[in-house]
Amino acid sequence: MQVYIHYPYCATLCPYCDFFSTTADEDPGYQASARKELAIWSRFLEGPVTSIYFGGGTPGRMAPSLCAALIADVDKRFGLSSSAEITLETNPDDVTEQGIRDFLAAGVNRLSMGVQSLDDEELKMLGRRHDSASAIAAVAAARAAGVENLSLDLIFGLPNQSESGLKTMLERFFALQVEHVSLYGLTIEEGTQFGVDLAAGRFTELERASWLRMYDLVADAASSHGLERYEISNFARPGRCSRHNRSYWRDGNFVAIGPGAHGQRRLKNGGLQRRFNPRSVKGWRAAVESWDKAGEFAPHEELSPESWLREACMVGLRDLRLGIDPQGWARSFNLADETLMATVKRLVECGDLSAVAPHRLLSKAMHRVDAVAAELLNA
Amino acid sequence: MIPRERIRNFSIIAHIDHGKSTLADRLLSITGGLTQREERAQFLDKMDIERERGITIKAQAVRLSYTHTDGLEYMINLVDTPGHVDFGYEVSRSLAACDGALLVVDASQGVQAQTLANVYLALDNDLEILPVLNKVDLPAADPKRVASEIEESIGLDTSEILSISAKSGLGVETLLQTLVEKLPAPSGDSDAPLRALIFDSWYDPYRGVVLLVRVVDGKISSGDDIFLMHSSSKYTVLEVGAYTPHHSKLDGLETGEIGFVICGIKTLRDAKVGDTLCAVKGAELLEPLSGFEDVKPMVFAGIFPVESADYSELGESLEKLALNDAAITWEVENSSALGMGYRCGFLGLLHMEIVQERLEREFDLDLITTAPTVVYQLKHPDGTVETLDNPAKFPNERRRETIVLEPYISAEIHVPNEFVGTVMRICQERRGEQKEMRYLTKDRVTLSYELPMSEVVFDFFDVLKSNTKGYASMDYELSEFRESDLIRLDLLVNGESVDALSLITHKDNAYSRGRSLCKRMKAELPRHQFVVAVQSAVGNKIIARETIPALRKDVTAKCYGGDISRKRKLLEKQKKGKKRMKSVGNVQIPQAAFLNILKSD
Ligand SMILES: Nc1nc2c(ncn2[C@@H]2O[C@H](COP(=O)(O)OP(=O)(O)O)[C@@H](O)[C@H]2O)c(=O)[nH]1
Ligand code: SF4
Numbered sequence: 008m009q010v011y012i013h014y015p016y017c018a019t020l021c022p023y024c025d026f027f028s029t030t031a032d033e034d035p036g037y038q039a040s041a042r043k044e045l046a047i048w049s050r051f052l053e054g055p056v057t058s059i060y061f062g063g064g065t066p067g068r069m070a071p072s073l074c075a076a077l078i079a080d081v082d083k084r085f086g087l088s089s090s091a092e093i094t095l096e097t098n099p100d101d102v103t104e105q106g107i108r109d110f111l112a113a114g115v116n117r118l119s120m121g122v123q124s125l126d127d128e129e130l131k132m133l134g135r136r137h138d139s140a141s142a143i144a145a146v147a148a149a150r151a152a153g154v155e156n157l158s159l160d161l162i163f164g165l166p167n168q169s170e171s172g173l174k175t176m177l178e179r180f181f182a183l184q185v186e187h188v189s190l191y192g193l194t195i196e197e198g199t200q201f202g203v204d205l206a207a208g209r210f211t212e213l214e215r216a217s218w219l220r221m222y223d224l225v226a227d228a229a230s231s232h233g234l235e236r237y238e239i240s241n242f243a244r245p246g247r248c249s250r251h252n253r254s255y256w257r258d259g260n261f262v263a264i265g266p267g268a269h270g271q272r273r274l275k276n277g278g279l280q281r282r283f284n285p286r287s288v289k290g291w292r293a294a295v296e297s298w299d300k301a302g303e304f305a306p307h308e309e310l311s312p313e314s315w316l317r318e319a320c321m322v323g324l325r326d327l328r329l330g331i332d333p334q335g336w337a338r339s340f341n342l343a344d345e346t347l348m349a350t351v352k353r354l355v356e357c358g359d360l361s362a363v364a365p366h367r368l369l370s371k372a373m374h375r376v377d378a379v380a381a382e383l384l385n386a
Numbered sequence: 387m388i389p390r391e392r393i394r395n396f397s398i399i400a401h402i403d404h405g406k407s408t409l410a411d412r413l414l415s416i417t418g419g420l421t422q423r424e425e426r427a428q429f430l431d432k433m434d435i436e437r438e439r440g441i442t443i444k445a446q447a448v449r450l451s452y453t454h455t456d457g458l459e460y461m462i463n464l465v466d467t468p469g470h471v472d473f474g475y476e477v478s479r480s481l482a483a484c485d486g487a488l489l490v491v492d493a494s495q496g497v498q499a500q501t502l503a504n505v506y507l508a509l510d511n512d513l514e515i516l517p518v519l520n521k522v523d524l525p526a527a528d529p530k531r532v533a534s535e536i537e538e539s540i541g542l543d544t545s546e547i548l549s550i551s552a553k554s555g556l557g558v559e560t561l562l563q564t565l566v567e568k569l570p571a572p573s574g575d576s577d578a579p580l581r582a583l584i585f586d587s588w589y590d591p592y593r594g595v596v597l598l599v600r601v602v603d604g605k606i607s608s609g610d611d612i613f614l615m616h617s618s619s620k621y622t623v624l625e626v627g628a629y630t631p632h633h634s635k636l637d638g639l640e641t642g643e644i645g646f647v648i649c650g651i652k653t654l655r656d657a658k659v660g661d662t663l664c665a666v667k668g669a670e671l672l673e674p675l676s677g678f679e680d681v682k683p684m685v686f687a688g689i690f691p692v693e694s695a696d697y698s699e700l701g702e703s704l705e706k707l708a709l710n711d712a713a714i715t716w717e718v719e720n721s722s723a724l725g726m727g728y729r730c731g732f733l734g735l736l737h738m739e740i741v742q743e744r745l746e747r748e749f750d751l752d753l754i755t756t757a758p759t760v761v762y763q764l765k766h767p768d769g770t771v772e773t774l775d776n777p778a779k780f781p782n783e784r785r786r787e788t789i790v791l792e793p794y795i796s797a798e799i800h801v802p803n804e805f806v807g808t809v810m811r812i813c814q815e816r817r818g819e820q821k822e823m824r825y826l827t828k829d830r831v832t833l834s835y836e837l838p839m840s841e842v843v844f845d846f847f848d849v850l851k852s853n854t855k856g857y858a859s860m861d862y863e864l865s866e867f868r869e870s871d872l873i874r875l876d877l878l879v880n881g882e883s884v885d886a887l888s889l890i891t892h893k894d895n896a897y898s899r900g901r902s903l904c905k906r907m908k909a910e911l912p913r914h915q916f917v918v919a920v921q922s923a924v925g926n927k928i929i930a931r932e933t934i935p936a937l938r939k940d941v942t943a944k945c946y947g948g949d950i951s952r953k954r955k956l957l958e959k960q961k962k963g964k965k966r967m968k969s970v971g972n973v974q975i976p977q978a979a980f981l982n983i984l985k986s987d
Contacts, residue, residue, distance in 0.1 A: 214917075269951070281951060308951055318954055381957040 008258060009058045009251060010081050012041065013265030014066035015288065018101065022134045022200030023162075023193060027267030027286040028064045038073055040292045041264050043299060045080050048262040051304050052272055054085030056262075058092045058251040061115075067097020071106065075113035077264075085262075092250040094119055094158075099137040099145035107152035117156040117249075118149055119189065126176045129165055134200070139179075146183050156247060158187035163221045165193055166210040173221055174228070181232035186247040190225055190240040192218065219374050239325040239368075239376050253326055257319070266291035272304070277312030277340030280304060312342050320347070320383040324376060330365035333383075350386035354379060388461045390642045391571045395600065396513075397465040397480060399505060400490035401498035401859065405520040409490060409552035410448075410464060414631060416558060417450040417462070447483075447586070447598050447644050449628040454566050462565075463628075463644040465585070467504070475681050476586065478507050479659050482677055483585040483600035483644060486514040486569030488561075489536070493519040493527035493549070496535050496830065499800030503861035505540055514569050517542050518561060523551040531827075539826040572600075572642030580604035580665045582639075582647075583675050584614075587657040589709040593625075595651035599663060600644050602675060607638035611666040612649060615674040617656055620666055621649035654712040681713050683731025684793075684864065685758045685843055686775035687738055688719050688886060689745070690727030692752035692968055692977055697726045703749035704728060707741065714741055721778065723884040723970045724754060729776055732758075735843060754968055756886045756980050760839045763791040763867055778885040780874040782925055791867040793839040796821070798861050803829040805854040812849060816841035817892060836865060840890065844984050875900055877907065877983075878921040878928075879973050886980060900930040903983055908932040910979035918973055 014037075017028045059081055061074065074095070081087055094117040095110055107118065124130050125139040137145070149157055161180060163173060181188075195201045195212060204210060213221075226236050234242035241252055259279055263270025267286040271279055282298075282305070284291045298305065310318065316333055323331040333351055337344050354360045359372035359379050372379050400406040450462040467480040481487065487508045491497055508515055517536050519529045533544040548564060550557035586598040599606070606612070610623045627635040628645040639645045651657045659681075662674040691700050704716050715731035732738040735758060742755050757777075764772040767787035774780060781788070797818075801809050810820065813835050822834040837846075842862065850858045873896055877887035887907075891899045900922035907920045911934050918934040967974040 283951075318950060321954060321957065322950060377957060384954060384957050 008052055008054055008056050008085065008260045008262070009060070009254070010045075010056055010085075010262040010264065011060050011062060011251075011268055011270070012066070012077060013062055013064060013263070013268040013284075014069050015064035015266050016068055017063065017065045018068070018098070019134070019136060020200075022204075023195070025199050026062075026064065029288070031288070033069070034288045034292070036292055037288065038076065040295045041077060042080050044264045044295045045077070045084050045262070047295070047299055048264075048270065049084035052085070052260050052262060055088040056081055056085045056091055057088045057254075059087075059094070060251045061093075061095045063096050065098050065101055065121075066095055067101040067106070067110075071109035071113050074110055074115065078114040092117055094249070094251055096121065098135075099142040102145040102148050104148040104152045107149050107154060111153055117158065118154045119158040119160065119187075120145060120149065122146070122159045122180075123162045123191075124176060125179045126172065129162075129168070129176075132165060133162065143183065146185070156187070157185045158189055158249065159183065159185050160189050160191060161225070162191045162193055163225055164213055164218050166212060168213065168221070170217065170220060170224060173224055177225060177228040181228055181234070184232075186244050187249060188229060188234060188242040189249075189252075190222075190242065192222060192240070222374075237326065237328050239327065239373070253329065257323070259315070273315075275340075277315060277337075277342060279310040279315045279318075280306035281308040281310075283307045312337075312340055313344055313347075316342070316344060316347060317384045317386060320351075321380040324368050324380050324383065327368060330361065330367035331383075332365040334364055347383070347386045350382055354382065387640070388459060390574070390576070390640070392458060392460045393463070393572055393642045394460060394486065394566060394569050395463045395465065395484045395572055395642070395644055396486040396488060396565065396569055397467050397484050398488045398490055399467070399501060399508060399515075400520075401492070401495070401501045404490055404492040404495065404498075404501075405552045406466075406490060409488075409520065409550075409558070410466065412552050412555055412558050413450065413462075413464060413562065414448065416555075416562065417452050446631075447629060448631040449644065450630070452562055452566065455563060460566050461643070462562075465644065475679060476659055477504060478511070479583070479585040479677070481508050481511045481513060482675075483583055483598075484508075484511070484513055485572050486516060486565075488565070489515050489517045489540075489542070490520050490552075491517065491532055491536060493522050493529045493532050494524045496532050497539050497800075497826065498859040499798050499832065499861045502539065502800070502832075503798065515542060516565060516568055517544055517547050519547060519549045520552050522549040523554055523556065535827050535830065539830075574601070574641040575603045576605065576641040578603035579668050579672060580606055580610075580612075580663070581672060581675060582606060582663040584657065584659055584661045584663055587654055587659060587712070589654055593648050595648075595654055595657045595709075597647045597649070597651070597657055597663070598644070599639070599647055601639045601641050603641060604665075605638050605640050606647060606663070612647075613664055613666045613669040614657070615662040615664060615669065615672070616658060616678055617661060619656055621651060623647055623649045653709050655708065658712065681733065683713065683715050683733060684839070685732045685734055685738060685760060686729060687732070687758040688721060688724070688727050688754075688756040688776070689716075689730050689742065690719075690721065690724040690754045690756070690886070690968075692754060694725040696751055699749070700728065700745070700751055700753070703745055703751060704730075706749070707744060711741065711744075713737065719776065721756075721886045723886045724756075724968060727754075731775070752977070754886075754977050754980050757889050757984050758843055759890065760793050760843055762793070762872070762890065765789040765791060777874055777888040777890045780872075780888070780890055782874060789869055790872045792870040792872060794836050794865050794868050795839045795842060795862040796865040797835045797837055797842070799833045799835065799850070799858055800826070800860070801831055801833070801854055801858045803831055805857060806831050806833065808853050809833055809850065809858060812846075812853060813837060816846065837862075838868075838870070838892075839864070873924050875903070876923045877903055878919075878923055879907075879970060879975070880919055881921075882971055883923070884970055884975075887983070889984075896924050897929055900924070904930045904932040906983035906985070907979065908934055910976055910982055912967075912974060912976065914973060 015028050016033055017030060020028060020030060093115050095115045096119045098121045122142045123133055123135060127138045130138055195205050229242040234244055236242050237248050259273035261271045266284055266288050268284045269281060271281040273279055285294050316337055320331045320333055333347055355362050359369060360366040361369055368376060398406045446466045448464050452460045452462050454460055465480050465484055467477045489505060519532055521527055522529055529549050533547050536542055537544045548557060548561050550561055581603045582599040582601045584597050584599055587595055590596050606626060608623050608626055612623055613620050625635060625648040626639050626645055660678040664672050691697055708714055713733050716728040719727050719729040738758055742753060745751050746753055759777055762774040764774055799809055816837060818835040818837040820835055824832045826832055871893045872890050873893050875889050875891050875896055876883045903922050904920050911918060913934060921928050921931045967976050
């Protein structure tokens, strides 16, 4: 079982970001509501918790004491596994050596830092407050504080980005020798500043072909620095894959705390129920109160076993090592889903998936992962 | 048996929505033809599609029994006529079966062009016309004005015009009385050899083809050996009867009566509307009844299965459909873009839509219909004339001496005064030539135009309606073939010409047409994994171009909790969009695009 805690506060807003984030000060009721929400979830789900993920927003801006209180609560309510992965997201300009020490003391054992790029022009364009020098300094500070499991976010595919520029930047990036890299191919979402700029014609998106070449460049650079692509957009040194990243959808039990967070629980028949939190602090706090009173799980979305199976394939496909085992999954709750199996068979035949279960996405289909996922999803 | 003097055969002429169906139902219920449950549904419109579109396609005839205030019983045969210009010939045959007609005009709307056209048809058939004002219950009704309009535009005496409300029943009794008094009884010679006019026919899955006939002379009975004069085929009568409105068997039909004949005909092609039915014996001595015409399709389009494997099923379905649609024609068409399909001929665009809808609904086929086109003629230097119903066959490099002819129609457009300018502009844009402008009354105008049929076929009527707040009405007939400077416009998708998207257009319109086609196509095409270019060309010359940017890249990072259901929805959407697409090369073209790109902006 896993816990995701959303801390929505950021120093400034980035123009590409469509997570729920705000520059307001922390709501004085945030902690109380988050803890109450944990308590409510514990009526529906049991531990032990194998991973806690503080995402945002910028949870690195929260008081380490808040972080400690939440971790303690998770342990109290569900029981925290001794080997649990506890990740905290932060941004380079929110990092201080002492701050990180405090988070580590609170229980955090993995840091994910929003470096995004080491090209100052690009960082400016992305609306980040840090430059490459301060990013490098922040990595050093984290190391000095004792972070052993460090992940960096990397963005590629900016309008006007050139392949040669990317290549040079990647050399510097991977020279930082981190354990894990989360890659984000920039897509421009409606409702973000970039979306507005694109619609207004202030820039054009990269052509798909060159976008894909850049994706391959990142993969090559990662592997030559000893990071393996274990997931479509995640790279890690051996043994450093993000546990949170890989297994929350397999398990299916997933506590979600904070505004905009989505949680879910698995049903005995193999189906799934989800709850979606409102994307505003106020709305979320009110929702927590009314959920408390309701006393029921009150899902916002419910998936049948068949739908869950398809969705699990859609997500599982991205895990390049573990792959998908729809037949085995279906069997585990006595389901024979022939249409889905027929689709899997067809995808195997055309060389998109490996032949034996668990089926892995083959490199030929790497660029079409969503198309393959759509086939499985809509089988 | 009711003597011939007490038979009345008539139909109702009315513009769409002026209340024909309501009045017919009212007549049925007053004369006791329908149970209450049946009254709820408009009985005369049988087919689903007709009901949904609110139009009558197939004529029907019902026999009612009415006791007049003179104490005598009358047989009243109400013949229902199709309400759309596409089915003009069927209207004319239905009217030929009648001796009189009720002209029903909405008292709040006034006379419309289509009404006029049918009135003229009725007058041509020597029918006695009884004008009736309907919907007098409406506050907007202006019976006086509309009566004088009828008088001015048609020349009917309206001094004793009836005012009714078909909806409330007001005045309908009186209408029945008046109808019996004013409409003539059928003429004919009951001692002469049998001659009956087939004025409608349809296919019944249980009984085979049902003929609706009007017995002009003599008598027809079950067991008679009969002969169809134009089809030259013989049958034995299995059953005769009438619709009351229920199917009721009778021993025979007498002179002047209207009813059905069933004689084991297998397909509608063998039962042509307008044909004359007579006894086998002595048939060679008889003159056929006048007015027979072989109906010719006016509009052609390709129909292709989305899945090429459905080709043979489509053929079988067309066969079955033709059992009860005598007007459709088809032959095999092989398109390099769409594969095997059929080139089909229709009476008009409405007919085309109905056929496509029936094929999809009744036979569960997924179809692509290509742009409808009219029939052109190519006059070669050696004097031979070739007809051309498919733009793909239009010669790209035409010999200079070859002359292209295109069909023109004469249209009568009826509009309120205030829209005259608008209508003139629309007609002008479509290469129309104004012939005449008549004031029917001081604020109603009839414009006569000669228009190339190709400009009218697609959406002219819709455009006309939407630009005149729905007030314009139109009627047209084919007039002549004229020499015209036409060229073929091709559409290229990623450099490859898609034959099914070619069309024929006037040279002067080529550029604007080409540009709008590309724009439309851009709007219709989904994004692909690659950039798609759409071009239009005349011969080798590209005249317009649009590009459709590639799909957004689909490898993204970070799948937090909530992203899952969002992502799922995104991918599910992709699937829905993909349904009903046709691959042309490696480009997916949505089924509807083939027609939609022709629509005006
Ligand atoms: N107020 C009023 N409405 C009527 C009358 N007759 C028909 N209608 C309405 O006019 C519409 C069209 O009538 P319908 O009989 O379907 O017209 P058709 O297209 O000529 O068959 C329907 O909504 C009828 O209910 C009438 O006498 N008075
Ligand atoms: S710091 Fe992160 S969460 Fe905050 S706005 Fe920027 S990208 Fe979004």
